[in-house]
Amino acid sequence: MGTEDNLKQLPLDDLHKAANARFGGFAGWSMPITYPLGVMKEHLHTREKAGLFDISHMQLFDVAGPQAAALLSRACPLDASALQTGQSKYTFFLNDKAGILDDLIVTRLGDEHFMVVANAGNAAADEAHLRGVAKGFDCKIDALDRVFLAIQGPQAVNVLRDTGIAGTDLAFMNGFEPKPGWFMSRSGYTGEDGFEIGLPEADARVLVEKLFADERVAWIGLAARDSLRLEAGLCLHGHDITPDYDPVDAGLLWAIAKPVRETAGFIGAAALLAKIATGSVKKRVGLKPDGRQPVRTDAELFDADGNKVGLVTSGGFGPSAGFPVAMGYVSKELSALGSKVFAEVRGNRVPVDIHSLPFTPHRYHKG
Structure with missing residues (x-):
């Protein structure tokens, strides 16, 4: 702000x-x-x-040249060369610890031509990151106006x-x-x-x-x-996903194809593979508070014994769902659907159920 x-x-x-x-x-x-x-x-x-x-406010990057696919496959956990022309893919910039620097959508527009859509809050950092990774690759990056x-x-x-x-x-x-x-x-x-x-x-x-x-x-x-x-259960970078969370914690491993993980040619691969091997101690979940009062971002979550077990990363009222909706992270042992935790709201502990995501069904075009 x-x-x-x-x-x-x-x-x-x-x-x-x-x-x-x-x-x-x-x-x-x-x-x-x-x-x-x-x-x-x-x-x-x-x-x-x-x-x-x-x-x-969001940023479009045009990436073109003989090594555009190779650059994006290094910068993201993605096999850009495997995308069909016209295909879009949800992906990330990760740091060396597999923390999520940003989430992105990459679209292949031609053999040597891609479009990257990045978040507003990370536009300058994303451009610097991408240009830094691009050194040594034969391609051109244009930040479009x-x-x-x-x-x-x-x-x-x-x-x-x-x-x-x-x-x-x-x-x-x-x-x-x-x-x-x-x-x-x-x-x-x-x-x-x-x-x-x-x-x-x-x-x-x-x-x-x-x-x-x-x-x-x-x-x-x-x-x-x-x-x-x-x-819709979609993450907001800076809240639900940040450099402190990796795709395993965030439940976003589905966005990284198994062959991409096995090839391990992307930044953060070693850390991500280690995390997959050891498993996560916390998990991103849907949260449904009892009653009508929303729980907001940064509300702390506790178990029945008063131990801190997590944090709300996004919260508000769901007009289509008809009840308060939230997302956040809880310890793995409390992440099962129907588990109950308690959110700190103005000095009171509000009961919150672990709820499936999304809260309202996706209605994307299938055909």
Whole structure:
């Protein structure tokens, strides 16, 4: 968080002001937190129709050249050469201890051409890290200056199709370049079907105007983006995953293919393999507090005897679930579904059940 004076402005800041957004600081940016619809209705609108999110604070890196795949396979626990053209993959930057520096989506756009989508709060560090690893590799990294929009929800595909946008036939976790300067993938951060589109500002303004000619579309702010992703059991870097957690602790080992682990050519491989061998002492879990009061980030978790056994890393109310939802880490012996722990909330110990993730079913496009 920063003061309003030193926060970066989104390229479409004027459109959000015209929509009467309420702004706040996030990852160095002045971001729309809510619109007049309000967080509850914005959340439900996305689950029912089509929500439009301005995610231009996130960073796109264009990686191209003869050794682009080799670079990404070193920088991430990923076999970039095995990706089909158009295929997107969820992956990470790890440090030497296998701690998660950031989570990313890498899309193969051509034989020697990839797009990397990184989180806003880590954009500068990610760029420095990637350029550092790239020394000695024959490839070029461009940090792109793009407006980045996400349209999410069950009507997103129909809205885009009716707008005449190419790419509505994409499979989930696939992406392409519809036209020069554009990048589009079928992906998102809500648990719903949807698309993310990076494009030049002038094109973005035309697209937004077209999208808002459709009554199914509403602006959705950062607050509802957070409640949507939390219900969907998706991690927020800096909270649910950090350099202090590795993919084993976080339950994200599924994102690292077994052959990639066995080849062990990525940064942090030795530490990750050692962790897999020894197992984790803590585990990321879903948390469902008793009653209606949410438990918030950084609330400490205790067992029935009052021993500290974990920490809440994300928490709030789940408008679609209809009850408070949270995620966090607990000691492995208390991580089984139905186990009970107690969260410290304003001096009281609130009973919390270990709950399956996600809290609401994913509705990604399958066909």
